[in-house]
Amino acid sequence: MYETITSPISYGGISLKNRVIFAPTSMGLRGEDLTARLGRIAAGGCAMIIIGDVPVLPHAFVPSLYTEKGRAFYRALADAVHREGCLLCAQLHQSDANIRAMGKYLPGVLTGRISKEALRPLLNQQVGPYITNLPQKKIRKITESFGTAAELALQAGFDMIQVHGDRMCGSFSSSVFNHRTDCYGGSAENRARFAVEAVSAIRRRLPDIPIDYKLAVRREAPHYGNAGVLEEELPVFVPLLEAAGVTSFHVTLANHGALTDTIPPKNHPAFGAEGCFLPLCDRVRALTALPICGVGGLTDPDFVEKQLRRRRVDCVAMSRQLIADPDWPRKAAEGRTGEIRRCVRCNKACLGGMMAHQGVHCIYEKEEIL
Ligand SMILES: Cc1cc2nc3c(=O)[nH]c(=O)nc-3n(C[C@H](O)[C@H](O)[C@H](O)COP(=O)(O)O)c2cc1C
Numbered sequence: 001m002y003e004t005i006t007s008p009i010s011y012g013g014i015s016l017k018n019r020v021i022f023a024p025t026s027m028g029l030r031g032e033d034l035t036a037r038l039g040r041i042a043a044g045g046c047a048m049i050i051i052g053d054v055p056v057l058p059h060a061f062v063p064s065l066y067t068e069k070g071r072a073f074y075r076a077l078a079d080a081v082h083r084e085g086c087l088l089c090a091q092l093h094q095s096d097a098n099i100r101a102m103g104k105y106l107p108g109v110l111t112g113r114i115s116k117e118a119l120r121p122l123l124n125q126q127v128g129p130y131i132t133n134l135p136q137k138k139i140r141k142i143t144e145s146f147g148t149a150a151e152l153a154l155q156a157g158f159d160m161i162q163v164h165g166d167r168m169c170g171s172f173s174s175s176v177f178n179h180r181t182d183c184y185g186g187s188a189e190n191r192a193r194f195a196v197e198a199v200s201a202i203r204r205r206l207p208d209i210p211i212d213y214k215l216a217v218r219r220e221a222p223h224y225g226n227a228g229v230l231e232e233e234l235p236v237f238v239p240l241l242e243a244a245g246v247t248s249f250h251v252t253l254a255n256h257g258a259l260t261d262t263i264p265p266k267n268h269p270a271f272g273a274e275g276c277f278l279p280l281c282d283r284v285r286a287l288t289a290l291p292i293c294g295v296g297g298l299t300d301p302d303f304v305e306k307q308l309r310r311r312r313v314d315c316v317a318m319s320r321q322l323i324a325d326p327d328w329p330r331k332a333a334e335g336r337t338g339e340i341r342r343c344v345r346c347n348k349a350c351l352g353g354m355m356a357h358q359g360v361h362c363i364y365e366k367e368e369i370l
């Protein structure tokens with residue numbers, strides 16, 4: 001019934017057992033809790049899990065690829081996921097938050113004068129000056145570190161690398177934030193240079209590794225997303241990224257705006273429908289023969305099978321649906337679709353839990369302790 005969902009594929013050179021990927025999702029959990037949760041998602045039958053936001057430089061607050069302790073954590077995670085026949089992908093990222101500017105708002109946050117909702121636009125205002133003034137030497141250090149981090153990720157048991165095309169790659173790509181006048185700013189080619197150098201650094205060190213690129217697309221009229229690649233500039237970015245060594249594209253809406261645009265609730269004015277970001281995949285499909293993974297509001301097996309069969313996308317990534325029911329892939333494969341706990345895109349316990357620093361959960365959790 002769902003032959004395409006359940007069929008294997010070479011996704012940019014890596015063999016996936018089926019077409020379902022757990023989208024990069026910062027779970028707000030640590031250590032064994034995170035390993036157990038992701039192990040549970042792997043046991044539900046998805047082909048690969050993407051670990052969101054793995055820093056490319058040493059980092060004090062999240063497991064770092066640069067410490068033995070951090071690598072041991074990732075190794076344990078990889079073992080847990082591999083035991084379920086699932087692969088593990090590291091989403092490599094560099095934050096574009098200006099730490100110094102963040103310090104300025106800290107007293108306001110601590111005293112409650114600045115709410116978390118108010119903090120986000122304030123920090124976004126700092127991205128432009130930060131990106132525009134970043135010294136070239138620092139830029140080269142960061143882009144080079146994508147290569148180092150990718151090597152370390154493989155040593156730590158990851159099977160694939162995804163370059164996070166939002167965050168710093170995305171803010172360099174966007175004329176909203178990037179007002180540089182050197183070779184990293186101005187034309188679309190120049191604004192693509194940061195991302196191209198990051199991908200090239202990985203490709204130089206690891207000639208055979210598949211490299212997925214989270215292609216964050218922004219649009220005007222109406223305006224959605226601030227970082228990332230403007231829809232009209234995709235014909236410049238996609239071939240450059242492909243030539244640098246990207247082997248597949250994970251296509252979604254760009255961020256640095258409201259979180260509810262990239263993680264849209266069902267009542268979102270533009271992105272409330274099933275498969276809300278697939279029109280962006282269509283734009284990319286016209287520009288490359290590389291495999292494409294779609295993401296965003298994918299919950300219905302019939303709908304997903306149809307998109308895959310039409311080759312609108314080659315794989316589908318799900319975040320909230322696999323949080324709501326990790327067994328979606330297994331239930332679809334066994335024709336038990338009536339038993340799937342469908343994500344209703346309420347954002348209450350997943351995004352809500354993340355924002356409240358209580359970890360990512362789901363309204364269905366009372367029914368099954370995940
Ligand atoms: C709680 C939560 C955390 C997320 N963390 C990340 C992340 O770390 N990196 C990333 O690229 N996307 C992140 N996302 C976005 C998802 O990968 C995905 O693009 C988005 O949720 C839309 O897909 P969905 O409708 O299947 O949830 C997160 C989403 C949620 C709900």
Ligand code: SF4
Nearest residue numbers: 343346347349350362
């Ligand atoms: S809390 Fe709501 S939006 Fe989040 S995973 Fe559960 S059903 Fe989906």
